[in-house]
Amino acid sequence: MRKLLTLCLLSLAILLMAAPPALAGPPVQTGEAYVVQPGDTLFAIASRFGVTAADLAAANDLGNLDLIFVGQRLVIPGSGLLIEPAIVTESDEEEDAPPPALPPKVYVVQPGDTLFTIASRFGLTLTDVVVANGIRNPDYVYVGQKLVIPPPKAWAAEVSHPAPFAAIELSPEPVLQGQTLVVRVTLSEPATLSGEFDGRPLFFTGDDNGGWTLVGIHALQEVDIYSLALRARLKDGTESATAVNVVVGPGPYATENIQVSPGRENLLDPELIQAEQERMVDLWNQFSPRPLWEGTFAPPIASSRITSPFGTRRSYNNGPVDGFHTGTDFGAGTDTPIYAPAAGRVVLAEELPVRGKAVLIDHGTGVFSGYWHQSDMAVRVGQAVQPGDLIGYVGDTGLVTGAHLHWEMRVGSFAVDPMQWIETAMP
Secondary structure, three states, X not given: OHHHHHHHHHHHHHHHHHOOOOOOOOOEEOOEEEEOOOOOOHHHHHHHOOOOHHHHHHHOOOOOOOOOOOOOEEEEOOOOOEEOOOOOOHHHHHOOOOOOXXXXXXXXXXXXXXXXXXXXXXXXXXXXXHHHHOOOOOOOOOOOOEEEEOOOHHHEOXXXXXXXXXXXXXXXXXXXXXXXXXXXXXXXXXXEEEEEEOOEXXXXXXXXXXXXXXXXXXXXXXXXXXXXXXXXXXXXXXXXEEEEEEEEEOOOOOEEEEOOOOOOHHHHOHHHHHHHHHHHHHHHOOOOOOOOOOOOOOOOOOOOOEXXXXXXXXXXXXXXXXXXXXXXXXXXXXXXXXXOOOOEEEEEEEEEOOOEEEEEEEEEOOEEEEEEEEEEEOOOOOOEEOOOOEEEEEEOOOOOOOOEEEEEEEEOOEEEOHHHHHHOOOO
């Protein structure tokens, strides 16, 4: 009996010695991992692996089929790969592994939400969400409102780009509706840069080491995450392409109703407005490749009293809210001097039905500044101006309710917030 017991114990020891180490958990059935590349869409990836876009979205808990980002890891369902969980050791626990990269998200406010609870849900501070969305009153959010949820700074996704793209920088990030986005690209070897954003071509200024471009974000641009495509054509004719994500957050814009002065209601005629707009678009679409300005823009008027900020959603004579304020209005008395905020060249100096006596300055690279409703103009078309040069006087000509200066900035024909150009040096 003693010999039999000894034999059993010896057999058990041998079995235990031959057994594999204990796993952290049972094996899990999963799919092949795919890293999203520039130009990919969820439907294209699904087709490549023979699955449906719906199955691919479900496997990766994607609520928006149109929202994937470069560098994101997607599980391809049904590939049949068996991945064993890693064995956890003391040395593994002590090693500081980098956290997984997270993309920014767009969250739709639900009933009962507060800004604080939303921030807490995503592991952010209230300030993180307020800054990312340009929110003026953190006590007010509304059901259905779209908020950009930035990734925690320590978890920001780092995406490597193909040569010759050494570095790509976006500023500000996220960019708000109506702001100017600066894109800077550093190259590892000489190449010619180009690209697109939301269907619009991008034109770069720079040298063999890289370049920069400005993107005007429409004040009514949908809050979402967009792809900005970049291309570099090398000296030998070969081309390299990549893409970066652009997070567009909501601008802090209120709504106002404008009561047009009696006798000027005819200036609201859609055909009149459209004809004048087409004339302006032809000017705004001109592109001179060299920037004429340097640094920040100066205020064009001594008055600091803003009577209507940029981006305000507008209605006229209690009509529908179907547009926004394309500039910043400064309250000032008639004949108050107006000065050029930066160097440029005058491309318009005449009286228009809606804009009144108007001056438009081309600052180069698709950047224009406009000065509407003047009582008199002090410049002519073709004239070069420097910062501080007199260009005209405040008036009440055109579609106005009183004397003021409407100051407008355009980037690639899109109206952008002029105050950003005072506060931040471009590029």
